Amino acid sequence: MKFEIGIESFINNYLKALKEKNAVVFIGAGMSVSQGFFDWKRLLKPIADKLGLDIEEEQHDLTSLAQFFVDDHGGIRGELDQIIVEEYGKTTMSVSENHRILARLPIQIYWTTNYDRLIEKALLEQGKTPDIKKAQSDLTVNLPKRDAIIYKMHGDIETVSETVLTKHEYEDYNKNRELFSNAFKSDYVSRTFLFIGFSFTDPNLDYLISRIRTTLGQNIKPDYYFIKKETITRAQRRQELKVNSLKKYGLNPLWINDYSEITSILKEIESRFLRTTILISGSADDYGSFGEKRAIELLHDLSKNLSHNSYKILTGFGWGVGSAVINGVLDNMQTEGNQNIDNYLIMRPFPQFETKGKNLKELWKDYRKKFIPLAGIAIFVFGNRKNKTTGVLEEATGVIDEFNIAFESGLLLVPIGATGYVSESLWSKVISSFKDYYPNHDYLLDDFKTLGDSRIENSVIIQTVIKIINKLNLRQ
Template sequence: MSRDIEQFIKRFLKEVEDDNAAIFAGAGLSAPAGYVNWKELLRPLVDDLGLDIDREQDLVSLAQYHRNENGRHRINQQLIDELSQNKNPTENHRILAKLPISTYWTTNYDRLIEDALKENSKIPDTKYTNNHLATTKSRRDAVVYKMHGDIEHPDQAVLTKDDYEKYTLKFAPFVNALSGDLVSKTFLFLGFSFTDPNLDYILSRIRIYFREHQRQHFCIFKRCHRDEFDSDAEFEHANTKQQLVISDLGRFNIKVLLVEEYSDITSILSQIERVFSRKTIFISGSASEFGNWTQQETEIALSALSGALIDGGFKIATGVGLGIGNAVISGAISSVYRNHRGHIEDNLIMRPFPQFIEDKNERDLTWERYRRDLIGKCGISLFFMGNKIVSGDTTNADGVRKEFEIAKEIGLALVPIGGSEFMARELWIEINDQFDAFFPSASTELKEAFSNLGSHFATPSECISRVLEFLNLISKE
């Protein structure tokens, strides 16, 4: 991974955390889902005109020519034929939907962004008419601005030269809204070629108004490769043009990141999502019996550990397990207040399990969904103790095991504190016996730190430094 991309990930991650990040999606983001690009969308229409679309560059004018000769209906039907088919969001859509990004702009007519957000249990507020801008969907998680329209209304889609020429007047509220977001948010442009005249107009206005004070944005291009062209001349032409486009985008303070393959974009987005999710730690555990430790010293240690995690910039999620939940919550809240870290809900997710569900099957199903929802918000899971009393005997808690399996399935980093015994010991042994499978390419230091988590603790307080050491190392992996 290049230095530019590493710096971008750090910068954009910070913007995501501060709710200052926005996405601008072009046709290239939807293409892997099976939707056609602009050229292929217009190909049968251009054939009607007796022209070869592969020899043309001005696609907007071609759409206008067809409108002039045949009216709008044929264009509307082509949009419906190509884009009304149900397609599934791509991995890139799904990764973006997991992140707390609340602003999306797109020139696409499809609904892949909205579908990905819904898959992630988020509520999208879609805007594609001026009137939409004046209303707000209740409890929305993200706003999706579709500046060129939606497939459900193909007659209103911006496609021809007439549509583009009237845009700044007919859709002035969208122009103003996008201008405001480009000034106040950091955009990542994905699958966008920067040939859209509407965006060019808006970027130009911002450049004139703000001059050297423009906010920096980012976009990702795939580098031109010789094997993608029929001749050296074609490759040289494409490569030269790409470099000129990159240089020109610098006028708008848009930094271009070049990747070798389109799959690299998924890797970059995955890295951003992975680092972000690992800022939230799910603490799993329960304790009816405290083994060689007293309940008081265990609670003191857990409170100190959760406080240290908050101090370290982590967010904690907990199901408020019996015997440990209150200590975890107390330590986290104390840290928030002590260090003036903002709102409690920005640092702590508290989800006590619903207890009074009489039907066992319904309760089990509810708890399963409840666990998945809570664990799915995290990137790391700590397991502490994990026991309960059954018929007067102490046994390992099966609920902690279930949470381990869910976290494993979702792909969280699993960190059982084996030295706390009970189910955590069982899970630590399981991972330690096949460490490389759980932590591939782990450093020697990380493996040693994991081993230390399974060592005997004379007091529960000893686990704090060992857990923090492991988390510090895993953040570098």
């Protein structure tokens, strides 16, 4: 999918940040409104009513409205807290598709001003462990084996008395929550932020970002936020002035006409990120006309070249295939002088013993469904095994299962038919129904046909595979 140049530039920059583990998302109230939550104007309407004020007249300074209410009650927040809890309890909030995409991406740091727990729920749904920081004391300890940190800079609905809401609480933020301020400034200076559902009217965040700009001057990196285009002329002018002001802080607008476009953009980011991880599926007790030496060289050189082209390899350690694939990646790591294997390789060797009342075939199928979606492209090679009872060579049904699961999971499929066996059958299947597998990629058909020619040399196979994968990743 192609987007306008500003969105394309953002996607490429954010993908780079994801790969380098420097991507951060900042979630504002707008992310929750679509899930049944109400904006602060509606939340504080009962407070305005009790004070005898018009919420429409007070909506531009809601923190002062909350402060008026507390002051009117002798400086005690109890009734304000009760109203907030009751208003939250009136709606059932569910995790959105945007939350789920953000939870699936390898984002390690989330910031939010929201009191709700939607991003936490989304991470838990993905089997991840979030380390939630809702009070200063939380910043002094780290949750073991955490997958992500969630900084709730204004608190959490479960500890409503400690939330930040009134004008005085905002004014005292850097004294009472100084550790949050420091953590935010550290992340903001060094990482790439994407703001979603945030209007930049929060006085505390405005202060922190302005302090950073004052310190760094023009040496600020680009960060991004979604903004829906206004349709009324007067509002358009105000929006234009606000955007120009935010640019001075390194904040770049991502213009959208409808909020549903955010989901499309996030899906594209996820899809492109996954396509930088390549599953190599296959098994071989026999290498056919290739012979063992040439087959091992092909697998080694293919994975080495993919790794050298900045693709991460995912392998289930298939019999007769996995070792050569891993060695190819390790060879490239040695060449590049990088020993951080997590940046190059994902290994998922299959369980060898029955557990939980399931036989190995059932276990392996469930296992495949979990690890195959970690990639965005799947390569298939060889695909045979010897029957344990008869010793007769037969097709590897596991490779067929991986092909079907990969297709169902949305992976792009690249069978190397030249290697024969199951991979040849899968290659024929793709070629005969090419538009079903690649509806918008007719230009790749000739390259795919090349992969079915058993007479071509290893170097041609490798060049063709990389050419196809580069094109699928929009690389020229």
